[in-house]
Amino acid sequence: MTEEKVQKLRLTPSQTVGPYLSLGLLREDWSELVSPDHPQAIRIEGTLYDGAGDPVTDGLVEIWQAAPSGRYDHPTDDREELPLEEGFHGFGRSGTVEEGRFSFVTLKPGPVPGPEGTTQAPHIMVAVFARGLLKQLITRIYFEDEAEANAGDPVLRSIADERMRNTLIARKEGGNRYRFDIRLQGEGQTAFFKLSE
Amino acid sequence: MEQPPYLYPDYVGTRLRAPKEPLIILPKTLSDVTGPVYGHHRPGELDNDLTRQHEGEPQGQKIIVHGRVLDGDGRPVRNTLVEIWQANAAGRYRHKVDQHPAPIDPNFSGAGRTLTDDDGYYRFVTIKPGAYPWQNHYNAWRPAHIHFSLFGRAFRSRLVTQMYFPGDPLFYQDPIFNSVRDEKARERMISTFDLDATIPEEALGFRFDIVLEGRYATPFERPHA
Numbered sequence: 001m002t003e004e005k006v007q008k009l010r011l012t013p014s015q016t017v018g019p020y021l022s023l024g025l026l027r028e029d030w031s032e033l034v035s036p037d038h039p040q041a042i043r044i045e046g047t048l049y050d051g052a053g054d055p056v057t058d059g060l061v062e063i064w065q066a067a068p069s070g071r072y073d074h075p076t077d078d079r080e081e082l083p084l085e086e087g088f089h090g091f092g093r094s095g096t097v098e099e100g101r102f103s104f105v106t107l108k109p110g111p112v113p114g115p116e117g118t119t120q121a122p123h124i125m126v127a128v129f130a131r132g133l134l135k136q137l138i139t140r141i142y143f144e145d146e147a148e149a150n151a152g153d154p155v156l157r158s159i160a161d162e163r164m165r166n167t168l169i170a171r172k173e174g175g176n177r178y179r180f181d182i183r184l185q186g187e188g189q190t191a192f193f194k195l196s197e
Numbered sequence: 198m199e200q201p202p203y204l205y206p207d208y209v210g211t212r213l214r215a216p217k218e219p220l221i222i223l224p225k226t227l228s229d230v231t232g233p234v235y236g237h238h239r240p241g242e243l244d245n246d247l248t249r250q251h252e253g254e255p256q257g258q259k260i261i262v263h264g265r266v267l268d269g270d271g272r273p274v275r276n277t278l279v280e281i282w283q284a285n286a287a288g289r290y291r292h293k294v295d296q297h298p299a300p301i302d303p304n305f306s307g308a309g310r311t312l313t314d315d316d317g318y319y320r321f322v323t324i325k326p327g328a329y330p331w332q333n334h335y336n337a338w339r340p341a342h343i344h345f346s347l348f349g350r351a352f353r354s355r356l357v358t359q360m361y362f363p364g365d366p367l368f369y370q371d372p373i374f375n376s377v378r379d380e381k382a383r384e385r386m387i388s389t390f391d392l393d394a395t396i397p398e399e400a401l402g403f404r405f406d407i408v409l410e411g412r413y414a415t416p417f418e419r420p421h422a
């Protein structure tokens with residue numbers, strides 16, 4: 001079949017994970033992307049809140065990120081000159097069953113290429129699933145202690161509203177710990193993204 | 198609307214969870230055209246047969262659920278993790294939050310997973326889930342469904358959906374099914390009865406093909422030596 005004859009198929013619609021997502025999606029703990037004993041390990045902790053300010057206890061947070069070198073462990077990223085951390089795949093999953101809390105042990109990602117020759121500041125892609133979400137919400141975690149890189153980041157720069165921009169910054173809580181709360185709705189709502197076509 | 202909106206007030210759960218601030222357009226970058234690759238969490242041998250995870254056989258009608266995972270250009274999505282979860286034949290989830298007074302089946306956990314093969318093909322053996330009541334509105338019942346989670350090739354192709362069964366009389370009153378406003382798009386969530394996949398004297402076959410977002414142009418230019 002030639003490329004011209006490829007017929008575009010219509011996408012399958014999204015539906016909510018419902019309240020019982022833990023049956024299928026939390027059978028294994030994937031919240032530690034590296035051992036907590038890893039010398040560069042960081043811990044990211046947060047709570048998922050709804051529009052009434054109540055913790056969401058039937059949600060799921062997934063993350064995807066580059067290695068400390070800035071390379072993704074994926075065949076599309078063929079920059080072989082950048083090392084991948086042994087055993088580090090960049091994907092994590094944490095349920096919010098315990099009082100809406102999620103947490104990850106991971107490595108801080110490096111900067112990665114952005115559109116039109118720009119460089120993106122170290123960041124983690126985040127997908128949020130829950131009962132009441134008919135499709136996942138997408139956000140990003142940036143790091144408070146990367147002020148200079150954040151100032152040049154093309155995505156952060158595109159957000160004019162400083163309050164919204166600040167919802168994407170994980171706050172350093174001492175040592176190697178960061179806090180990143182997610183608010184689905186209402187005062188202090190987290191900035192969520194729509195992926196461009 | 199091919200994809201459901203975040204706010205669909207008929208589905209009460211969306212009212213406090215749908216974001217109210219407008220979504221910000223995220224340019225296509227390496228961050229979302231890459232995604233987790235599943236070499237490192239191989240599903241176990243019986244993970245795709247939900248009828249053989251316990252000592253005895255579960256109650257209910259045995260079914261085969263199978264199909265292909267394709268991208269928007271019709272190409273198979275290979276070696277991708279497919280996870281499912283569902284209620285038992287009586288419409289009860291094996292979950293402490295489910296208080297529906299239907300019986301729990303000691304021989305049915307309701308969760309499975311598998312990887313697609315080189316043709317993007319997957320197959321599960323399971324039990325037809327029952328409908329169950331929920332308290333969204335008066336006399337609200339979920340149509341029988343199986344939850345599906347798929348990764349695809351990239352973060353942006355990640356999909357959670359539900360597979361429904363053909364001819365279900367509960368569709369018209371279900372706000373989750375009807376949150377997808379386009380009728381043709383809704384139909385893409387309904388499996389088809391498949392006599393070829395049906396096993397004589399044993400199990401009915403249902404086919405459910407899934408289409409994820411497609412291949413991606415290289416999102417960044419790199420200098421070549």
